[in-house]
Amino acid sequence: MNAVQPASLIATLAGVLPDGGLLTADEDLARYSRDWSGDHFGRPLAVARPASVEEMSALMRRCHEERIPVVPQGGLTGLVGAAVAADSGEVVISLERLNRIRSVSPIDFAMVVEAGCILEDAKRAAEENDCLLPITFGAQGSCRIGGNVATNAGGFNVLRYGMTRDLVLGLEVVLADGRVWNGLKVLRKDNRGYDLKQVFIGSEGTLGIVTAAALKLYPRPTQIETALIGLRTVEDAMALYARARRECSDLLTAFELILRGGIEITLQARPDFADPLARPYPVYVLVEVSSGGLVDLQAMLRDFLAGAADLVEDGVMASSRAQGERLWLYREIMVERQGRGGRYLRTDVSVPISKLADFVTDALAALERTRPDALAVTYGHVGDGNIHLNVVPPEGMAAEAVEHLFEEAEEQIFAIVDRYAGSISAEHGIGRVKQKAFLERIDPVALDLAAGIKDAFDPHRILSNGRILASKSSLDYR
Ligand SMILES: Cc1cc2nc3c(=O)[nH]c(=O)nc-3n(C[C@H](O)[C@H](O)[C@H](O)COP(=O)(O)OP(=O)(O)OC[C@H]3O[C@@H](n4cnc5c(N)ncnc54)[C@H](O)[C@@H]3O)c2cc1C
Secondary structure, three states: OOOOOHHHHHHHHHOOOOOOOEEOOHHHHHHHOEOOOOOOEOOOOEEEOOOOHHHHHHHHHHHHHHOOOEEEEOOOOOOOOOOOOOOOOOEEEEOOOOOOEEEEEOOOOEEEEEOOOEHHHHHHHHHHOOEEOOOOOOOOOOOEHHHHHHHOOOOOOHHHHOOHHHHEEEEEEEOOOOOEEEEOOOOOOOOOOOOOHHHHOOOOOOOOEEEEEEEEOEEOOOEEEEEEEEEOOHHHHHHHHHHHHHHOOOOEEEEEEEEHHHHHHHHHHOOOOOOOOOOOOOEEEEEEEEEOOOOOHHHHHHHHHHHOOOOOOEEEEOOOHHHHHHHHHHHHHHHHHOOOOOOOEOOEEEOOHHHHHHHHHHHHHHHHHHOOOOEEEEEEOHHHOEEEEEEEOOOOOOHHHHHHHHHHHHHHHHHHHHHOOOEOEOOOOOOOOOHHHHHHHOOHHHHHHHHHHHHHHOOOOOEOOOOOOOOOOOOOOO
């Protein structure tokens, strides 16, 4: 695959991009070599940084002709090891210089953004136009729009606004051979043949390089109300969710579950944070509703919680936006600090919402039975049936034993996911980390179709080879 050796590769690509477009020095490559989790490292052969679609197109044409393997890279916050270079040698294509907001139209409720734009910057541009770009999650200050499209990112607001897939109106994509597909449009309705953009969304950089996206916007909410609720069981949390969906109309924007262990991680990490409620509860949910100005949103949430007194043990409703943001910090700090600075097993699974409580009970019981030495951290976007059941090894455990623990725990969790007809990857994708489990489960017809799509879009398999499907050296992609 890697027919071109580094020195000639650099000479081949140097002529394609203007000065500063190709980085090759060790000290320059370091920041493109490790992802947010710190678990995945890959030193690229070089880093290409095209600053326009024309430069991207010329770059890919040359890579296609010379069979140079590449991997597109956004903000490196992906959690399945897909965006760092493979050991076999790849050129990283960073989108960071393609980062303009091309347009925002409050009348179309749409914006056109280049793929290297940081999500938070795109959200701010929407807000300046009195609109909301709904994609919201902890990494929004670092991840980029192209990464969000390529992973079909979810986040806190999916239950109201959908995944990234539901928010993309059009795409501009540079194909593996350098051709540019201009599918950028802001139409709400367009039934002209195949909807090609859907093939690229969630394809994790394996089918083309997204250079810009037309995204759906919503009216910017002028009111947001947040509450942190203490409950007895996950069953009660899911019963509360079902009621909230009905009684809060469509104004529910987030419903996040955190088990007590997660709150304790935040309390340990931040001694300045008090226990959020008068006493500890086994289960917590963060509930958020939002609306425009003509609704008494505060009264709605207060009345809803009062009417659910049979489920709600205790709770706090934020009295200001700042207090609401502080309640969210209990979750964000827990996410950052759960691994105690070391490695931990991340899972990102989904099951039918109706089965979520049973799934959590079964999975925690199985882990407790087989690995009582490990710490299970459980939280998630349960309004979407999506739960993260992460496993932290005991302190001081040897690296080999940690690997064994991760394998055993993951197998156990995935077997229970299968029992509930769920998904082993709800949001994060397959990349390289989940590939084995994915290929063990994929329907043979689906695999044939997926392999055919890959061949059609990237015949020389130079794009993100070995992510989702196995690398090209494996004839049947397994
Ligand atoms: C603290 C934290 C919280 C998170 N919470 C969530 C969450 O709630 N929901 C969720 O869905 N994810 C979440 N994630 C995962 C991650 O942030 C998302 O997957 C995000 O969309 C990745 O964007 P990125 O720009 O960092 O992409 P990268 O990590 O750089 O790349 C991810 C994948 O996309 C490909 N890619 C990147 N740019 C392009 C492009 N322009 N064209 C084609 N392919 C491209 C890469 O090759 C790779 O396969 C979280 C991550 C962290 C660290």
